[in-house]
Amino acid sequence: MSTSRNLVLVVGLLLVLVAPAQEAPATFSNPILPGYHPDPSICRVGDDYYLVNSSFVWFPGLPVYHSKDLVNWKLIGHAIDRSDQLSFEGLPDMLGLFAPTIRYHDGLFYIVNTCVGCGMNFYITATHPAGPWSDPVWLTDAPGIDPSLMWDDDGTCYYTGVAGVEPPAWPNQGMIFNQKLDLTQQKLVGERHILTYGHANNASYSEGPHLYKVDGKYLLLISEGGTEMYHAMTAHHSDSVNGPYQADYINPVLTHRHLGQEYPIQAIGHGDLVQTQNGEWWCVMLGKRVLSSYTTLGRETFLAKVSFEGRTPVFNAGTGKVQTGQKRPDLPWTPVENVPDKEEFEADQLPLNWYTNRTPCELFYTLEAGTVKLKLRREVMDSLTHSSVLFRRVEHHRFKAQTKLAFSTRHADEQAGLTLYRTNENYYNLLKEKDALVLYRSFKGKKQEVARVAYRPHEVYLQVEVKDLEVRFSYGESLCELKGIGEVESMVVLADLQGNALFNGPGIGIYATSNGKASESIAGFDWFYYSAADL
Known part of the structure; x- marks a missing residue:
């Protein structure tokens, strides 16, 4: 390291030590993770938040981020960082590690994921989200893509996934199902239950399911319409984990497809909810910033506030859309060190x-x-x-x-x-x-x-x-x-x-x-x- 760079670092450290605390801003800007950060999934452990994204054939894969305030995120590791975990050789850039879900249960972090073209559905575990993560546990009897996990109050783990429908009743019909995951046997067990085909009788590409228990009731949040302009998120409700699930009256609960092709943020969908330690609900989701009708940065991670009216999740009440800037979460402002230019x-x-x-x-x-x-x-x-x-x-x-x-x-x-x-x-x-x-x-x-x-x-x-x-x-x-x-x-x-x-x-x-x-x-x-x- 050069003497001049050493001096710059020392001066910078002194400035940090003597400078007054950075004043917390009242608002934040979207996207919270700019550039190629699709299919976000999030979980909270205490007052720490962890987020993971799809990575397809980039290596290391499945970047894991940490935040204290849902706005400032630090990359802390990757869940796939060893060559013997997975191989992407021979795969087109659009295949590989699709939408992951990150969850925490009983002292252990889980990521469940699909490696399209390289083994399909698996889960991995870690005692700390920065890693090291385990080798994949393959769920060979789990069909489809976009798996998610949820633990019910009795400790039962439910696997929620996506499967095709043969023959389809309409083009690109998909099915959302759940089934018990026995973590001791490391396989799906019991009956497979169909939860929904989507909110309407022409819902295409039903995918990205996440199952939650809110106030003793079950909320199923899924995406529909494909990951382009017609992307949308829909909500479905049940008193039982296995259904039947009823589509929410206001579906889709979030979409930008009605805002037209020139709207600057497109393809909003594939969201995951998190409740803060202060009781607020927020959602991370993917979106695209459009530039002269083109998307050059890929799908990015955005953040929106959620409030419940009855059992209905309402996104950014009063606007109903993802905003470029809004009031930030009620959490201690916690900046992270910037990546050097x-x-x-x-x-x-x-x-x-x-x-x-x-x-x-x-x-x-x-x-x-x-x-x-x-x-x-x-x-x-x-x-x-x-x-x-x-x-x-x-x-x-x-x-x-x-x-x-x-x-x-x-x-x-x-x-x-x-x-x-x-x-x-x-x-x-x-x-x-x-x-x-x-x-x-x-x-x-x-x-x-x-x-x-x-x-x-x-x-x-x-x-x-x-x-x-x-x-x-x-x-x-x-x-x-x-x-x-x-x-x-x-x-x-x-x-x-x-x-x-x-x-x-x-x-x-x-x-x-x-x-x-x-x-x-x-x-x-x-x-x-x-x-x-x-x-």
Whole structure:
């Protein structure tokens, strides 16, 4: 670590120690977890809140967050962080770890989840949500996706899930069911009960069920309509855990589908309720921020207040929609340390907010003297195998990312550099090779070289700037001498519903490959900078 950086850290610490306590704001802003954070699930233990999201084929998988106030969240670990827990090899980016549910019971945390294309339904446990988490316990007789767990007052554990209907009475009909889960035998037991097909006789894609007991009665909250514009949440009630369940009169209890295609927050749904220690009810759910009719950040995590009128959950009473800002929960304001804009790679492990794509089967990077060194391997990101790539989430519509690369080669097939990635078919790469820098665009599986410039120095600074839908790449021998490469590109390449860009979200980071050839080469990245930018 440099002397100047040490001085900055010391001064920063002194300022924290002597500064007056930060005044608690009266409101908060949505989303509470920006960028690729879909399908949130939440639980409370005492005055601590824990949240987990889907992660599909990113590794480590199932990020776990902690908060004291439901607004400020800190990433504390991942439930799938060992290569021998699950393998995502061969899976498209839209498969892998679907919607998880996190719950706490009798001193143990549980996450129940579906690994689509890699074993289907399982649960894992931990004594602390930061981990370590157990190996998966596979529920081979559990059909469908989106499982959830609920313990009744007598200690019985109920598994709630989604199954298809054959033959369907209407298009995309789904069935929500529950069944006892015997945690000793580690399997579903007893009769399977159908709880609902949705709130109407054309309810499509009924999924994401969560079962609660509120004031001695059972509340089933599910999502319908698919995870795009027609997404919605519906409530169903019963006096018995196994039903029959009656649809709430005001269903859907929350949706934005009636607000039109131009409304800035779309696809609201897949919610999970939590009651605070002060008696308030809140709900986390996914949503999309729309930019000129496109969604470029993926599905994000939002927060809304819930009040019960009788047995009906009312979301943000008076508006009935998720808001960009509102009065925050009645909880002690507890800020968390911000992730630094510049990652200098000086620790002995990567920060928790850095990922690779698909499960690594070998060591592909090292951290040495403030540099992350990527091995050039045969694998390429266009394939469905793990390649030498590291990235973090894109969280803003306007941002700047930079890195310093040290890399030279005499082989035409060896490349390393900056990547802006969504799927194996949708990405941008700005790569240094033998004697040039090359900008590639892959859109819907069609890869093109869009720009090439001669470049021979060993070191190069690479940059990407994104302003809404505009993308600009540049390079130089110093940050003061950056030159543009190519024309203005478009974030539509990484937007939802473009080719196979479904469910997950974009990452920004570094990549190296030898394009199918054996290689002993290494690419060194001194640091990586990412920040929101007023461009």
